Amino acid sequence: MADPQAGRTMVQVLHDTLRAEMLRDPAVVVMGQDVGIKGGVFKVTDGLHAEFGPMRVLDTPISEIVIAGAAIGAAMMGLRPVAEFQFADYMHAAYDQIVNQAATMRWRSVGAWSVPVVFRAPSGGGVHGGVYHSQSIEALYGHIPGLRVVVPATPRDAGGLLRAAIRDDDPVVFFEHKALYRRHREIVADDAEVVPLGVARLDREGGDVSVITYGMGVHLAREAADRCAADGIATEILDLRTLSPFDREAVARTVARTGKVLLVHEANRTMGPAAEIAAFIAEELFTDLDGPILRIGAADCHLPYNGPEETAILPDAARVEEALRRLAAH
Amino acid sequence: MADPQAGRTMVQVLHDTLRAEMLRDPAVVVMGQDVGIKGGVFKVTDGLHAEFGPMRVLDTPISEIVIAGAAIGAAMMGLRPVAEFQFADYMHAAYDQIVNQAATMRWRSVGAWSVPVVFRAPSGGGVHGGVYHSQSIEALYGHIPGLRVVVPATPRDAGGLLRAAIRDDDPVVFFEHKALYRRHREIVADDAEVVPLGVARLDREGGDVSVITYGMGVHLAREAADRCAADGIATEILDLRTLSPFDREAVARTVARTGKVLLVHEANRTMGPAAEIAAFIAEELFTDLDGPILRIGAADCHLPYNGPEETAILPDAARVEEALRRLAAH
Amino acid sequence: MSEPAEPPIPDGLLLRIYRVAVLTRAVDHQLWLLSRQGRAGFVLTARGHEVAQIASAAAMRRGHDSAWCYYRDMGVGIALGVTPYEILLGGLARGADPHSGARQLTMHLSSPSLRIGSISSAIAAHIPHAVGAAYAARVRGEDSVAMCWFGDGAASEGATHEAMNLAGVHRLPVVFLCENNRLAISVPLALQMPVERVSDRASAYAMPGESVDGTDAEAVFTATRAAVERARGGGGPSLLELRVPRITPHSSQDDDAYRSAEQRAAAAAADPLPRLRETLIERGMLAVDEDERMVREAREQVVADEDLALAMPEPLPERARRWLYAGDPPHGGVTLPARYANWTGVFDG
Amino acid sequence: MSEPAEPPIPDGLLLRIYRVAVLTRAVDHQLWLLSRQGRAGFVLTARGHEVAQIASAAAMRRGHDSAWCYYRDMGVGIALGVTPYEILLGGLARGADPHSGARQLTMHLSSPSLRIGSISSAIAAHIPHAVGAAYAARVRGEDSVAMCWFGDGAASEGATHEAMNLAGVHRLPVVFLCENNRLAISVPLALQMPVERVSDRASAYAMPGESVDGTDAEAVFTATRAAVERARGGGGPSLLELRVPRITPHSSQDDDAYRSAEQRAAAAAADPLPRLRETLIERGMLAVDEDERMVREAREQVVADEDLALAMPEPLPERARRWLYAGDPPHGGVTLPARYANWTGVFDG
Numbered sequence A, B: 001m002a003d004p005q006a007g008r009t010m011v012q013v014l015h016d017t018l019r020a021e022m023l024r025d026p027a028v029v030v031m032g033q034d035v036g037i038k039g040g041v042f043k044v045t046d047g048l049h050a051e052f053g054p055m056r057v058l059d060t061p062i063s064e065i066v067i068a069g070a071a072i073g074a075a076m077m078g079l080r081p082v083a084e085f086q087f088a089d090y091m092h093a094a095y096d097q098i099v100n101q102a103a104t105m106r107w108r109s110v111g112a113w114s115v116p117v118v119f120r121a122p123s124g125g126g127v128h129g130g131v132y133h134s135q136s137i138e139a140l141y142g143h144i145p146g147l148r149v150v151v152p153a154t155p156r157d158a159g160g161l162l163r164a165a166i167r168d169d170d171p172v173v174f175f176e177h178k179a180l181y182r183r184h185r186e187i188v189a190d191d192a193e194v195v196p197l198g199v200a201r202l203d204r205e206g207g208d209v210s211v212i213t214y215g216m217g218v219h220l221a222r223e224a225a226d227r228c229a230a231d232g233i234a235t236e237i238l239d240l241r242t243l244s245p246f247d248r249e250a251v252a253r254t255v256a257r258t259g260k261v262l263l264v265h266e267a268n269r270t271m272g273p274a275a276e277i278a279a280f281i282a283e284e285l286f287t288d289l290d291g292p293i294l295r296i297g298a299a300d301c302h303l304p305y306n307g308p309e310e311t312a313i314l315p316d317a318a319r320v321e322e323a324l325r326r327l328a329a330h
Numbered sequence C, D: 001m002s003e004p005a006e007p008p009i010p011d012g013l014l015l016r017i018y019r020v021a022v023l024t025r026a027v028d029h030q031l032w033l034l035s036r037q038g039r040a041g042f043v044l045t046a047r048g049h050e051v052a053q054i055a056s057a058a059a060m061r062r063g064h065d066s067a068w069c070y071y072r073d074m075g076v077g078i079a080l081g082v083t084p085y086e087i088l089l090g091g092l093a094r095g096a097d098p099h100s101g102a103r104q105l106t107m108h109l110s111s112p113s114l115r116i117g118s119i120s121s122a123i124a125a126h127i128p129h130a131v132g133a134a135y136a137a138r139v140r141g142e143d144s145v146a147m148c149w150f151g152d153g154a155a156s157e158g159a160t161h162e163a164m165n166l167a168g169v170h171r172l173p174v175v176f177l178c179e180n181n182r183l184a185i186s187v188p189l190a191l192q193m194p195v196e197r198v199s200d201r202a203s204a205y206a207m208p209g210e211s212v213d214g215t216d217a218e219a220v221f222t223a224t225r226a227a228v229e230r231a232r233g234g235g236g237p238s239l240l241e242l243r244v245p246r247i248t249p250h251s252s253q254d255d256d257a258y259r260s261a262e263q264r265a266a267a268a269a270a271d272p273l274p275r276l277r278e279t280l281i282e283r284g285m286l287a288v289d290e291d292e293r294m295v296r297e298a299r300e301q302v303v304a305d306e307d308l309a310l311a312m313p314e315p316l317p318e319r320a321r322r323w324l325y326a327g328d329p330p331h332g333g334v335t336l337p338a339r340y341a342n343w344t345g346v347f348d349g
Ligand SMILES: Cc1ncc(C[n+]2csc(CCOP(=O)(O)OP(=O)(O)O)c2C)c(N)n1
Pocket: B033, B062, B064, B086, B090, B093, C072, C121, C122, C123, C124, C150, C151, C152, C153, C154, C155, C179, C181, C183, C184, C185, C246, C250
């Protein structure tokens, strides 16, 4: 699809991973709106319809409930469906299936039924997509036992995590930030790498302040950390990668090292995923803390089409930088 | 409905409040499954069908999407619908309407449209209701801007908060713990009391430890506080009543007073409402803290029909007491 | 809709349906008693629906076709080979219950080996699962049919529409069976839908629809067999409405006060069991004393199962979070009483 | 379905429909240009649907009946009195946009005074709202009708089923209008539903269904008027399918590569504007030079509106969280150019 030497974008790696998994395992199927003939509105499934046929790459009606629900039933009968929602914003219609059905199935059948489905959706804002093409809704799934929630930040992790998600025997909710789809290229050497779910990645080491984040937040943190480095502030960046269950040991390690914590995500602040990490730290790592636990998220608001309001609501590197400096000075 | 001197149960007060609001304002309508002829599976709407007729007390098909959605459209055309979901567990099917429609309507129309709907649902476990008649799902709405989320703990608050919710011009998600429906009686003297949304209630004063909680948690806290009082531990209990937006000033006051905080709710622990309160405290009230912020919630699990497992998962007064003692000793 | 030269009903099938119905009724009765005694929780009954359930399940290939049921489908479960003992283990909240380890309410069956999907209390949520199962059969090239039972109340859910539509688009091998008792708890059919028959909806999905008297075992079996074989042969989905009475209140917690005494009496009078018994006796397939013995033995069997179940331990609290995710040691399963060694429900042993 | 003695089409209505269609086309064209220039974001067009939209809206009582639209319904909006200026304010992300303050994507109209519900990008989510509006009219004893437009794609959503069913049960005053262009982005009708006509679904909700050539202004108006008056008179809901071509790609970001050149050409050839123009010219209701002037003036008007809109400020960032809850100071609204002082869309001024 692309010159491997130049590196691949997240979309390309996701595409290549899906294709490789479909080649590897005939039980892997893809379903969703426009995933077939069109190859997906973001082209993640480009060409798969021609290669694997209209049944393994199923163009569905606009029916989020049955996209999720049929994926669940098919998974119970031996398939490994990857169900795509065209935008995370439209997953809400399938909430009952994911939360009441997929998440409970194994537990409520005392282990007898498995639901190996990946629920994929592009999420995130900053693209002038307005109320319905911008949401970051991972917290709505992080609260639900029986699910795993994954948000990759880089092309390589996107591939390795998707591979792990497809092979996982439990339902995985997989959010891809649409503004990261084509922003970065990365050379992904190992095309069979499985990035284990539930394990964070130390994106950058540093002894002064820890930023714990995921997805788009990783890139905001990198930018802010670069700017702070000029003033001798060493920032450690922990990319959670999996939000549920999150990597408590990795969080504990970085908190022990710096004692100062900034949490960053694009999801709304209130009752967002950062609240959980902060609460975990305040409860179990309290004595390691050298200052308040700061949180940056979207300003508890829907996201607009127009730029000025959108920028005002979304977190950005400047705000991350400011918080880093505040903590470093503490 | 009941001898006012003996006090009324939460169900009775909710019923009486609904009826009074329907008498007061012809725009108030009630809709949901079995709310009419049967008077609701918990009898909250008992007799209203006979009194107000089948249009103002609308027995709907099993159609959660249109229960929520028609309530929204009707509200936009001047009604004040109270939409009942038979169990909170079944609200998930209407999630898109509540989150993508009701919560965004005013904002996305720059203030032009209002959606004065109350989405009511019995929630909570401990009644051997199993996976689908036990859920505490308030966090799923607390994360959403544009909504208010209310959980009363007492009959009096149930009435006063429901009255406020009905008169509020924005959508309110209103959870009633089914195990509290008939457990306590309270004499509600003022049958016109409006308990303002967003204002917590100091349930009990005490200088040693603060329990910040709501709903069933208030009763667990009372029991635990009573037991601790014997050993001279003075517990302050703050009943949030409204989870979104929650009363930050009241939280700050109690944290300032005791410096020791225990958060309690029946919702699942991870990414539950307590995470937000803990994160808020760890961020903005850090210097007031004299110890870790402890959290008690359900053990991140669905709730079973059988007793032993259900008891193991749900928080109880003994666990609250233990945490109180731990904090007091800190 | 029936084929021109319809094959006859298999020998002995009606009697087997009756036998399973009698057994189902006995379990149902016992669970109701247990709930009245406070020893079982919330109980839902199959009473009035059993014959429709069992006769339709009898058209399946057992363990090959999948079954997607709702809480009232005890008849489907027992027809496929679930034992009363298992159901009582669940109702009495015993940890050995292989269906849900008593995590779910009474009668929420689940059995991968019998291909019974885990029943969810959420109305209609299983209908998309059935369609997904049919889709999986298509992808895997299996000739298995997904059977999906639900109440009239489920017909109003969005999930049902989406599922039937997808099945229609791809002519997937599903049979939709609506057990229409004209009530969703208290809400009468006229407040649920503007059409008289749920099968009137079939044309919206370009599938054949048929309304059948659900108290007529032969009619149910014949119509279902035609639909199953059509599905298996690539002819696509069907929608069958099985008209049944709801003889009990909605559940053990319902007062049924919204029905008049006449309505309740009419439902009781439409009981399919006496009807089937009379047919069998008339046709010389059952003797009166044989019937009495069958009923008595069913009761005894259920009481014996109850005693066994009561002797089993409750789940351990430590187990509460087990099986949230893959990787836990398997549930021990159930040791069935010896009398169930060859139990295959309504199917020929 | 038409009444025996159907009233004639009001004098001058066809010409007014045409005038509004020409104006709609001009706005549509301009927005497309702006998106190509990168000055407007994601743009959705009405091209091919306009006449169906305007002719159906013309059957309403303006400001009395409510309109529940989707993103393609520019024709409905302009027919009801929304001005091109407002639409351009939105597309150009200007704070004065009274519909959403440019918070929503282009063409997401909203107007309480015109009783246009706020358009949601979420397919079909507005259909329950329309039914709720009709329910409110029933409760309040008003004779207002809820008009609900949606695409063929929306027909597969669970929300649509639940909404139509509830409308059917209570015979609520709603008119459901499906603009069937046989595509949901790239997904062709045959993969969306197993029936040929969306109106085939009407019988499932016991309402009349009719399929109309959506490029025939008279046919659309007549069928809609009949449905509106039936609803107003207590005769319950109707489902109209308006068959229309989608002349553009799905959106400014879509490549339309999934359609063959012939398919795209066939859609363009079915353009309802030339057809309506010819009818008007044939009947002597429009002169060729008059038409040319009308088209030219529409373009000029839209360009003038664009200039005005471009001169308006973007929203202030401080405003971002305003109107999340009641109590904020009102949005200032829009000051319309003087030429719109008496603008009432397709309706007689
Ligand atoms: C999604 C959902 N909404 C509401 C309920 C509550 N509820 C339980 S049973 C029932 C009635 C079901 O009626 P029907 O489908 O006709 O089945 P029947 O009990 O009559 O056999 C309702 C509303 C539920 N279980 N699930």
